[in-house]
Amino acid sequence: MADYNQYLKVASATELNNFAKQMKQCHEKIDSLACYDKLVEAYRFVVLKKQNPIECATNAKYTAVGCMLYNSNLSSACADLLQLIINELDIEAEAVKAMYKNGQYTHFYVSVKYNNQLFILDPVQEVVLEGDCFFKFFMLNKQQITDMNNERYASIDLEQFGTEYVDYFTTKKLIAVDLPTLREMMMDITQQDVTSMLWQCPPSFSKDDIKGYFDNSKIFLRDAASELQAPFFYLPSSILIQHQIVWVSLQKNSKRNLLFVNEEHLTNEISQMLKSANSILELYVSFKNDKKLVSTGDAVKIVQQCIWSAKQAAGFDPSLDLQFSFDEYYMLCSFEPGTKIDSNVKFQIKDNFRYYQQFCQHPQVLQQILIALTSFQQHIKINPSLKLTADNFSAIQNIIQKDWPELWWFDTPLLELNEEKHVIGIPITSYSEAEIIQFNKQLDEYIANVKNIVVNPNQFYLQALLHNVKILRIDADDENVRKHQHTIIGLLKQVVHQSSIGKCFKWLCDNFGLHSIVVSGAAQGDLHSWNIMKIQDQFYHTDTILNLTHNNLFFNVDDRIILRDHIIQQQLQVPKCYSMSQNIFQQQKRRIFTHQTNIPKQQFKNILKNELIKMQQKGMETLHVNMFFDIETQNLLTQFPLHEAAIEVQIEERINFRIKNIIINNNYILQMTIETLKTKVCYDLPNLDNAEKGIRYLTKTDPSEMSEIIDELKCNGAIYEIKGKYIEFVLQ
Numbered sequence: 001m002a003d004y005n006q007y008l009k010v011a012s013a014t015e016l017n018n019f020a021k022q023m024k025q026c027h028e029k030i031d032s033l034a035c036y037d038k039l040v041e042a043y044r045f046v047v048l049k050k051q052n053p054i055e056c057a058t059n060a061k062y063t064a065v066g067c068m069l070y071n072s073n074l075s076s077a078c079a080d081l082l083q084l085i086i087n088e089l090d091i092e093a094e095a096v097k098a099m100y101k102n103g104q105y106t107h108f109y110v111s112v113k114y115n116n117q118l119f120i121l122d123p124v125q126e127v128v129l130e131g132d133c134f135f136k137f138f139m140l141n142k143q144q145i146t147d148m149n150n151e152r153y154a155s156i157d158l159e160q161f162g163t164e165y166v167d168y169f170t171t172k173k174l175i176a177v178d179l180p181t182l183r184e185m186m187m188d189i190t191q192q193d194v195t196s197m198l199w200q201c202p203p204s205f206s207k208d209d210i211k212g213y214f215d216n217s218k219i220f221l222r223d224a225a226s227e228l229q230a231p232f233f234y235l236p237s238s239i240l241i242q243h244q245i246v247w248v249s250l251q252k253n254s255k256r257n258l259l260f261v262n263e264e265h266l267t268n269e270i271s272q273m274l275k276s277a278n279s280i281l282e283l284y285v286s287f288k289n290d291k292k293l294v295s296t297g298d299a300v301k302i303v304q305q306c307i308w309s310a311k312q313a314a315g316f317d318p319s320l321d322l323q324f325s326f327d328e329y330y331m332l333c334s335f336e337p338g339t340k341i342d343s344n345v346k347f348q349i350k351d352n353f354r355y356y357q358q359f360c361q362h363p364q365v366l367q368q369i370l371i372a373l374t375s376f377q378q379h380i381k382i383n384p385s386l387k388l389t390a391d392n393f394s395a396i397q398n399i400i401q402k403d404w405p406e407l408w409w410f411d412t413p414l415l416e417l418n419e420e421k422h423v424i425g426i427p428i429t430s431y432s433e434a435e436i437i438q439f440n441k442q443l444d445e446y447i448a449n450v451k452n453i454v455v456n457p458n459q460f461y462l463q464a465l466l467h468n469v470k471i472l473r474i475d476a477d478d479e480n481v482r483k484h485q486h487t488i489i490g491l492l493k494q495v496v497h498q499s500s501i502g503k504c505f506k507w508l509c510d511n512f513g514l515h516s517i518v519v520s521g522a523a524q525g526d527l528h529s530w531n532i533m534k535i536q537d538q539f540y541h542t543d544t545i546l547n548l549t550h551n552n553l554f555f556n557v558d559d560r561i562i563l564r565d566h567i568i569q570q571q572l573q574v575p576k577c578y579s580m581s582q583n584i585f586q587q588q589k590r591r592i593f594t595h596q597t598n599i600p601k602q603q604f605k606n607i608l609k610n611e612l613i614k615m616q617q618k619g620m621e622t623l624h625v626n627m628f629f630d631i632e633t634q635n636l637l638t639q640f641p642l643h644e645a646a647i648e649v650q651i652e653e654r655i656n657f658r659i660k661n662i663i664i665n666n667n668y669i670l671q672m673t674i675e676t677l678k679t680k681v682c683y684d685l686p687n688l689d690n691a692e693k694g695i696r697y698l699t700k701t702d703p704s705e706m707s708e709i710i711d712e713l714k715c716n717g718a719i720y721e722i723k724g725k726y727i728e729f730v731l732q
Contacts, residue, residue, distance in 0.1 A: 002088065010059040019065050026085060036171060038089050039112065039121075039139070046082040046123045047133040078123045079108035086112060096120075098155045107152055112139070117162025120145060125152070127242055132196050134245050135168035169200040169245075176201050176213055176246075186220035190230060194250060201244045210246055214239050217248065222330055226260040226284055233258075233284070235330065253282070253332075262286045263302060270310035273335060283333040300326050301414040303333055304427045308379040324430065347374040347407075347440065353515040353534065354403040356572050362388060366396050369428060373400075373407045376433040380426050388423040390415060398572060402518040405503035406443075406510070408487035409436050442492050447511050459533065460555075460584070462508045463544045469504075470495045471545055473526050498545060502529030505544050509533075521569040528566065530554070538579040541566075551626050551669050555584040561630070561668075585628035593630040600631060601640045608649045611674060616655055623674045633667045642672075647698060647726045656681045656696075686731075693731045701727055 002023070004016050011019070030041045050073035056066050064081035066072035079095040086093035092113040109122040122137035142161040145153050169175050176182040176199045189197055201210050218236050225233030234250040241247075261269050261283055269283060287299050303326055325334045349370065360366050365388055372380045382388055393415060400410055409431040416425030429436075454461055472495060476482045481495050488507045490496035496504055502518040509516035515534035522528050523546065530543040533556060540556035543566070547555050554562060558577045568574060585591040589610060592603045607627060615623050646659050656677040663671040681696050701709065 004065075007060065007063055007065050010063055011065045015060065015065060015069060019068050022068050023085070023088070027088060030085075030089065035091065036114070036166070038091065039086065039114070040135075040168065042082060042085045042089065043121055043123060043135075043138050044133055045085065046078055047126045047128060048131065049081065050078050050123065051128055073124065075108040075124045079110050082110045082121060082123055086110070096156070098153070109137075111161075114139070114166060115162070115164060117141075117164055118160055119162060119166060120153075120156075122152075129240055129247055132198070132247065134242060134247060135198065136243055136245060138168045139166045139171075141165060141167075169198070174199040179213075179216060182213055182217060183220045183224075186217055187224045187227075189250075190221060190224040190228060190233065193252075196250055197248050199246050201246065203244060205244065207241060210241055210244070211239075214246060214248065218329065222284060226286065229260060231258055233330075258282045258284065260284045260286070266303065267306040267309045267313065270307060270335065271313040274310060274314035282335075285331045285333060287331065299331065300430070301427075304430045305414055305416070308425075308427050311378075324432065326430075347376070347436075349374060349404070349406070350510065352510040353517075355517045355532075355534075355575070356399045356403050359572060360396060360399050362386065362392055362396060365393075366399065369396065369400065369410075369426070370404070370407075372428055373410055376436055378427060378429055380428060382423050382426060384418055384420075384422055384424050386422075387420075389421065390417070390423060393423050393426070395571065398570070401503070402506075402520075402572065405488050405507040405518070408439075408489055439489055439492070443488065446492060450508075450511075457512055459509070459514060459542070462505065462512065462514070463542075463547060463555075465508060466501065466505065466544050467548055468494060469501075471501060472497045499527040499529050501545055502531050505531050517574065519568060519570070519574055522567045523565055530562075530566065532574060532577060533582075534575075535582045538581065539575040539577045540579065540582050541577050551665060551671065552584050553628075553666060553669055556580075556582040580630075583628070585626070590626065591628045591630070600629075601645065604640065604642075604645050605649055608645060608674075609652070612649060612655045612657060615657070615674060615676065621676045625672055625674060627670045627672075629668055629670060633664050633670055637664075644726070650681070651698065691731060696728060696730055698726055698728050 002020065004020060004023075007016060007019070026042075026045055030038050030045075033041060046067065049067055049071055051071065053071045053073045056070040056072060058066075060066040061070060061072040062074055062076045062080075064077065064084045066074070067077035067081040072078075076095075083093045083095040094111050096109050096111050098107045098109075109120055109124070111118050111120055120137070120140040122140070125137045127134040127136060140148075140161075142158050142163055144165075144167065145156065145158060145161065173181075174185060176185065182199070185197075185199060201213065205213075214236070221234045221236070224230075232253045234252055236248045237251050238249045239246065259269055259282070263285065266283065266285055285299070285303065287302070303324075307324060326332070327334075357366070365382065365386065368380060368382075393412075397410075397412060400407060404410075409429045411429050411431065412426060414427070415423050418424050450457060450465065457465075469491065472485060475497065476485055476495065481490075481493060484490050484493060485495055485497040486500045488504050490500065491504050491507075499520065502520070506516040506518050509531075517532040517534070517539075518529060519532055519541075520527075520529050523530075523543070528543075528545070530541060530545070533540045533542050535556070540558070541554060541562040542556050543554035543562070546553060546565075554565075558580050561580075562577070580586055580591070580593070583591060590607055592600050592607070594600065604627075607625075611623055611625055614620075642659060642662065646657075649655075650657060656679065657674055658677060659672050659674055661671070661673040665671065677696070679694070679696050681698055686692065686697065
């Protein structure tokens with residue numbers, strides 16, 4: 001054991017004994033390495049030692065003993081330990097003291113002699129993540145120290161340090177100056193058993209450039225594994241970028257039987273797997289390096305088509321399920337065959353409202369697809385004599401997705417066409433029967449929970465169920481969310497794409513006997529979907545997304561109102577919506593509209609009168625009122641001031657109130673608060689016998705006559721406010 005008695009003043013005999021044992025273990029791991037790798041591992045060892053320090057009450061924390069035994073992260077302790085380890089590896093090293101302040105040295109690091117030149121190692125400054133260090137401050141030469149421009153190194157005599165670049169990234173060839181060098185680095189990584197990787201980019205690279213290199217590294221790792229026919233490849237899971245240094249956490253693909261195949265051999269590999277009944281198979285598929293094909297999702301459709309062909313080639317038992325998943329980024333297919341299926345299980349279609357079905361020009365094909373979906377088939381054959389074109393099928397697909405939202409697993413990939421370009425085969429879903437049954441069970445539980453709360457929910461309540469659902473304007477980044485966001489399964493996950501919210505609302509309506517139609521189009525500059533409700537033989541537009549944020553502006557409105565803000569963009573014809581009788585504001589008697597016998601001014605007065613009477617009957621102090629205007633609100637307020645109407649009703653009903661907090665939304669909805677006043681309001685002018693101070697008076701008296709009235713009453717003054725044709729004043 002080496003003599004460590006130099007630390008006796010600050011450490012006990014027991015501490016020194018433990019220190020010697022750990023030093024021996026450290027050297028046993030490092031001794032057999034090459035000279036440079038010894039420096040790497042010694043540096044890494046000390047850097048990791050200073051993590052999660054343990055409090056040490058003695059002066060040992062300032063020495064190598066403190067760093068080794070107590071993870072001391074003090075500068076002097078780390079430098080002392082690193083120097084000691086390197087010296088015992090027969091490499092010349094010295095702890096450097098610098099920045100002398102207030103009678104003591106504050107900065108310590110180590111200089112090491114390598115290739116007859118001096119370099120700096122500074123473990124205290126080093127960043128550590130996930131048990132690895134970034135080697136930013138390892139083997140720094142004169143130029144690198146100068147570039148750092150750090151006060152920490154201000155007192156160093158730079159002339160004594162070397163000019164050779166022997167830092168970690170240069171020596172290990174981990175500098176990604178271009179994609180070819182990055183590709184070579186990934187090839188080396190694939191042949192090693194590692195959990196993380198580091199590389200350095202030139203200072204000229206922006207952060208976006210580096211993130212782009214990270215994405216390319218994923219592809220290069222996958223391609224390297226394919227080229228080497230490795231049994232696995234690495235999946236980068238997280239990234240951190242600091243000082244142009246990229247750190248990536250790697251996860252090894254752990255499933256067995258990983259095969260690397262191209263598109264032409266995919267069908268054969270799947271069929272062989274099915275014949276041998278392997279429990280798990282993973283395939284990395286090469287699509288001729290056609291990145292455009294991958295990005296459009298066509299790769300998924302090709303795989304689905306190959307699955308169907310492979311089943312036929314393998315004579316796959318239809319009573320067995322085939323679990324299938326596909327990672328579009330890595331082109332990784334996973335299969336898990338062998339689950340036994342109850343062949344008697346079928347999906348029962350309810351007798352719901354199917355508006356678009358009447359426009360189907362190929363009802364025979366429509367019925368064939370519906371039967372296949374309800375029996376959980378994954379592929380059907382189409383009779384060539386029907387001469388079904390791709391456009392014909394697209395129309396049928398649109399009808400099913402809008403009229404039967406409960407058949408959410410209808411996910412059609414590439415069609416099979418004959419030489420005449422007629423459809424002869426359709427893979428109709430990528431979901432397994434087990435997945436479909438599992439999700440349908442969750443959907444049934446969702447509806448059961450709704451029924452437990454309210455027996456017969458109305459349209460307004462069903463709309464409220466969507467209040468907490470996150471509506472996406474663009475596709476989600478998360479793969480699991482992205483897979484279901486365009487179907488009613490998004491309701492279970494509370495995340496739905498806004499182009500699909502109409503299907504979700506129709507599904508809710510179907511379950512509670514309401515007649516709903518899905519409409520596709522645009523609103524507010526984005527893809528959008530809403531519904532048309534059939535109520536008592538009339539049709540009404542309702543937009544659940546905007547209703548929840550715009551105070552029911554589009555709750556059962558006609559074409560005239562909806563087409564102000566919405567554009568219908570679909571081939572399927574929608575019914576005309578002429579009526580406003582089921583509009584929520586019409587039902588509440590809060591709708592103002594133009595009519596030959598009812599001018600808006602009178603309508604407003606009538607609504608205000610009804611609300612005031614309601615307040616008086618219920619003894620309410622305040623009432624929040626929303627009113628719907630068919631005509632533009634701004635024009636109405638110009639022609640007919642609100643305060644004037646309020647005062648007319650006030651005089652008429654002898655109710656003390658005022659209107660405040662007037663808000664106009666989108667020129668269509670007026671929100672206001674009616675507040676009851678505590679004081680009495682007199683409408684006839686006071687005289688010398690009955691005049692009272694502090695009482696609010698209203699009169700139609702001209703403002704120019706106010707001074708005469710005040711003089712007559714022999715009051716010192718009055719506070720008054722002109723409101724339309726009326727004057728409100730209080731005697732003082």
